[in-house]
Amino acid sequence: MGIVQKLRSIKITISLPKINKRTRIYILVYSIELVVMMLGVTAGFTLTNWAETRKEYKLANEYMKSLQSDLEIDIKNLHFHDSIN
Numbered sequence: 001m002g003i004v005q006k007l008r009s010i011k012i013t014i015s016l017p018k019i020n021k022r023t024r025i026y027i028l029v030y031s032i033e034l035v036v037m038m039l040g041v042t043a044g045f046t047l048t049n050w051a052e053t054r055k056e057y058k059l060a061n062e063y064m065k066s067l068q069s070d071l072e073i074d075i076k077n078l079h080f081h082d083s084i085n
Helices: 003-009 021-084
Strands: none
Touching: none
């Protein structure tokens, strides 16, 4: 006798509790609320990460501009001191 035939011959009934219409509606509503909450939290984290990335980008640009101006000043000073010598 094959495994499939043995499984068919075993009569196991799983009795699930009957769910009335009101309970089905509650389950549907709470499931939708759960999905909406998860989407909201995910969107919140995404926006926070985006804002932090923008701040870091602006700060890096400010540092680069400051570094460029400092290097230009240093080059002018080196030319000035070189011309003196």
